[in-house]
Amino acid sequence: MRLPLLLCLLYYFLCDVDGLKILVCFPLPVKSLSILGEGVVRNLLVAGHEVTYITVYPLKNPPKKNFRQIDISSNTAFVAGDHMPSIEFILNNKVEKTPSRDIQLFGQEAARMTLNHENVTKLLEDPNEHFDVILSDLLETELYSGFAVVYECPMIWVYSMGAHWQVLRMIDVAPSPAYDTDYLSSNTIPLSFAERVDELWTRIQWQFYKTFFTQPEERRIYEAVFGAALAKRGRALPDYEEVIYNASLIFANEHDAVRNRPSTPQNFKYIGGIHVEEPVKPLPKDLQDLIDNSKHGVIYFSMGSFLQSKTLPRKLITELLQMFGEFKQTVIWKFEDNSLVDVPKNVQIVNWAPQQSILAHPNVKMFLTHGGLFSSIEAIHFGVPTIGIPALFDQITNVNKAVLNGYALKVELSHDLAKDLKAAIGTMLSDDRYTKKVKELSALYHDRLTKPGPALVYWVEHVVRTRGAPHLRSPALHVPLYQRLYLDLLAIILTTTFAFVLLLRRLCKKSNATKYDQKKTN
Template sequence: MKVISLLVFAFLFVKISESSRILFVFPSPSKSHLIVVKGLSTTLAERGHDVTVVSPFPLDKPMKNYRDINVEIPQDEMEKFNTYVINNPKPNMFKLMPALFSILFKMSDNMFESEEFKKVLDEEKFDLVIIGMFFNNYLLGIGDHFKCPTMILSVTGTMTMLNVLVGNPLAVTSVQHSFFESGNMGTFSSRVANFLLHGSDYGFIALCDYLFKDRYNQYFPSDRYISYEEAKKNISMILVNTHFSQTYIRPFVPAMVEVGGLQIKPTPDKLPEKLEKWLDEASQHGVIFFSLGSNAKTSFLPTYKIEILLKVFSQLKQRVIMKWESDELEGKPNNVLISKWLPQDDILAHPNVRMFISHCGLGSVVEARYHGVPVVSMPLGIDQIKNAENIVNEGWSVKVDFKNLNEKDLFDAIKEILNDPRYNSKAKTLSVLYRDRPTSAREIASYWVEYVIRHRGAPHIRYPGTDLNFWQYNSIDVILFLLIIAYVLFKIFIVVMKMLMSKIFKQKKKSKTN
């Protein structure tokens, strides 16, 4: 009897601990985006799952249960794109978006033309596909190819294009649009502007769908795969890189879960010896960390802006760690350490870091918030402008106009944060709020990934609103119907009243005649 019990227990243990095969697909040119993705993919591999990641950025060191499939980036186009962004803090979106789409389309073509990825499509099976969502709805047919559930991981937070996929309410009267520049939603004019911005999203989505549908049909022919419209509805869950303490409070359906901070490691990695020594020896005045993100190259800045940065840094008592993509930097002050690549999260975790000068990408803002480091904001454009505005309004950042960068403004901003303890205090307070959660972002995300696998796509959490079109979802057809009914009833009322008045008038006239 004991032997049978042990065999049953062993069988159940094997079934419970059985690993799943998970495919991450993220042909994005942004390394910072992939850092967020890897926060989840590596955690799942550590939990025993068989993980395959399709991206341009493989792991630095091989890992058990983890396989990378490389996707080539069109380097020439990417460099032109980054140069344009870094030199145009408020870029022309009619130039920017076509250039970005061209890069993304070419990367997807490179992925499907890759012999290694073709082999995966032809020979392998997966229990779950996770798409790193970045203007690439045309990849949603991959889940149908493997006949398995599809999840989305959004590294950029929530936006209308994502909300409509799972029926997440837009709440236009109370939730600010990502491009809404004012923090005050109480005035009528603000609500009108917010409403129009949300409404314009539908036009942008329609344009994207027009472009994406053709590409989807190219990758997933209609005779073998579900339609583009069906693929958009075939999403089990969306994980978004936000936390309620960092953004405006908004409602969520069960199929959209916040997992902000995926890229943050539970314990920081040991820093390279040179970098660690530079930080450890700066206990008296501390260190300022300067980085414009993984995409923008500081070495591409105009010469006069580089000179401004170096001149300001040379006047500081603090040491400076600066991301610089070349081996040499002419005119570099002695208090500046340069490096082509820097472990941002690990640096911000060091207790001697006093300040972060950042472009305010979402990942950078999240890491600064988590570690309680005040920020000098130098947004380069797109979502970064809004991110910078948010943290300035929260009281732990000072913004510098990067387009019109000058020595005085930068120096004053740095000194204001260094000399006013309120910035550091506010950053520490927000850090406590951000960290206060039942478990880590990686554990939360891993739980929901395994939940979707366990329940074969978790169709029971699917919101019925995803089956409704724009007119139905917003009850526009119902409102029009009721208006028509009201109009008809009003017309009937008018006719009846005219008849009654006419009859009454005739009776009065008749009585007078008599």
């Protein structure tokens, strides 16, 4: 008996360590999203897997082993020039919320460009290509699920935000809008009556656009691209609606230190912080010396990579510089050109900032941020309080959550930004409760059984080992709405009640008619 048992164990462990062939697709021309993709790729490579990476932002120094890049950098033309708003445009036009239909169209057009890119076409047309599992970025389109159809392997989504109904609906029942806000919403839990109505109306609009405009066009793209690829392999293309709800798992870029998250099914896993490199890379010597020698601490200011500080109005830039010059602290401002003049002595302008390395330094007192989710996660990871200046997309939601969690202040993006920001900085410097709260949340964030990188690797391997992990899937996904709401039972009750009332009325009528005839006879 020992020999068969030994052979079984040996087979299991050998299979377990064999490298998988994994296709990772991060096709959106948004630099911050590529940071998540790089985190996913890095951890899969460390685990010994072979990765093919479809990316808009190719790695400058790619690994030489088990790694191949599919360059779709031409997709950046989609967001070049006047296609995307500047901060000045947002201020002057009072842009408060991006319409959900615009985001859907953005995701759809990026998918069209990606799937028709010559390098992706070559990949799809090669009948010798095969993969064990697909991991793809998810934002408002499920078109990349077609890769799993072509390569006959499990599909895993990687979502750059948290547990929102738009993604949960793909593997479970969408949570109620009474307690689950849209990712573009400024509402926070608990919701007032007006906010609940607003969330319901937002969801109805999103579903209307998706059902009647976006999804029909996605189906046409799916049939044109993946239909041709399958035809060369001698297989028929399954229905689009069947494919998009067949994901094995969804990874979400969120973590357990966040409050007011909706309940999630077993195949929804949090990997927030996977993009943070450990150990953190050392600072360049000039920045290391600057932060080390800042007697009063450092304030770090960045508006992210998508909306850059250089697109602020010139008058507002001058006001911000003058305001920063009034503080004793050193201010490191990520500013993307070298045209600034009259920069105060305590202000250090950097075109590019190693953000994680800066936030990791104990001398950094606060982080002035646009409120992107990656920056929000890094603030908690390194325990740095924030002042949020949200502009677009999910930034408003993220900053509101940070304020609700007690480690942040919110400043509206306006032409009075310098004055409002000065007051907020003064408050945070004089009140240490924000620092105490973020340290508390940081401890909660780090207190987890497994770090996000190893957790991602484990669940990817688990999905492949179990051929799609069907045991993790929620049965609610395949229960029709009328059954979930017991509308069939309600129909039976109403029909029975109506029939009973109708019968009772007829009996009463008959009884009254009989009595009338008797009286008439008498």
